[in-house]
Amino acid sequence: MAAITAALVKELREKTGVGMMDCKKALNETDGDFEAAVDWLRKKGLSKAAKKADRVAAEGLVAVATEGSNGAVVEVNSETDFVARNETFQVAVKDIATLALTTGGDVDALKAASLPSGETVEDKLTNLVATIGENMSLRRTQVITAEPGVVASYIHNAEADGMGALGVLVGLKSEGDKDKLAELGRKIAMHVAAGSPAIAVSVDIDGVDSAIADKEREVFADQARASGKPDNIVEKMVEGRMRKFYEEVVLLKQAFVMDPDRTIEKVLEDAGKELGSPVEITGFVRMAKGEGVEKKEEDFAAEVAAATGQA
Structure with a gap:
């Protein structure tokens, strides 16, 4: 049996992010085998995640990722808004959004896809549950394409680059200058974000x-x-x-928030003339964190009383 030193416990804690006492217990349970202790903690993490799975997770982040004519948006939920400011959580959400570009808007496919670390998205979130101590879930993802053209994005109430409380993607199909298309797309995305709640349900009348x-x-x-x-x-x-x-309810028929005298349809028509190529919206998505999730009302006074045996 390897000697279980304070340095070994510290190393295990730094690798896993788990508390000192749990790390010490893991090493004791595995006779000081470092890699076996990592696996032991991971299994314990799975157990912790299962216990937290029934907790309501309506906070978290919406994140976007764009790459030329492709764009993806994801919603990753947590129990409290504090986690949205956690750098480890933010890095994970950014990686998940980037990976979503390759999975076609399918939540199950994204959960099973592998991140740069080698973990699947589902395993990554499970491990974060054990490390951070809150229930987390990948709730939604959607992909927009515009070929040829660009997919523009906008984040409202950003917590970090490309992520925040509300994310919008807009696909613009055109042979026109991509930088100008991206600028126009961002403005239309801001228009979509301004709808409260999400008023537009279709690009055109036929889509209603x-x-x-x-x-x-x-x-x-x-x-x-x-x-x-x-x-x-x-x-x-x-x-x-x-x-x-x-x-x-139709995006093209709405008055543009930045120029109410023109509809979005007219804005696109004018942009097409300026760019020398027609501009068409291929699709849009507006995703707000916690949208539609029934949130549990917490009675903190009762919770504290119960915890201190005063209930």
């Missing part, structure tokens, strides 16, 4: 779910008929309200 459009038309028709107007007037009223509906 027909069931949603039909339901809106039905509601507008019922409202118009209730006014007692004749059928020909009702039809005109419905068409007018549908136009307003599309101006809300």
Whole structure:
């Protein structure tokens, strides 16, 4: 059995990020075998992660990565916003976002993909759970492409480069100057980010779910008929309200936040003339951390009382 010195315990702690007492116990359990102790802690980490898996993780980071005509966005959640400021967590999220460029927007494929360290994304997050002590999960990922063209990104409330509370990707297809396209794409991404909540649901009218459009038309028709107007007037009223509906949910029909006198459609038309090549939006995605996650309300006074035996 190898001698379990303070230096050996310290080395194991630096390698794994686990507490001193756990490192000492791991070395005792493995007769001082350093690599076996690493594996022992990893297995223990898996156990810890399982215990934390039912905790609500609605904080964390949204991160983007772009490479020419490709872009990816991911949401990696944690339990508290403190973890979003943890450098180790941020590095991991950045690596995951970069890796997402290669996995086609499939969450399961991304979880199984290998990071530069050799770990899969799923294993990396499991190990971070053991090290940082909070439940974490890769919740969503999406990829946008624009060939030829660029994918531009925007991060709102950034915690670090390329990551923060809200991320947007916009794909612009064009043969025009890529730098100018990227600048335009970023402005449109900022426009998308300004929607609160995510108002735009489609690039164009054809992309709106027909069931949603039909339901809106039905509601507008019922409202118009209730006014007692004749059928020909009702039809005109419905068409007018549908136009307003599309101006809300269709990106191309929205007034550009930086120039409300022009729609996004007009902005693209003008840009195409300037660049000498038509500009088309191939897709967009707006992803905000914790969106749609039911957050548990914490009673900290009761929690403290329980912890101190005063409950």
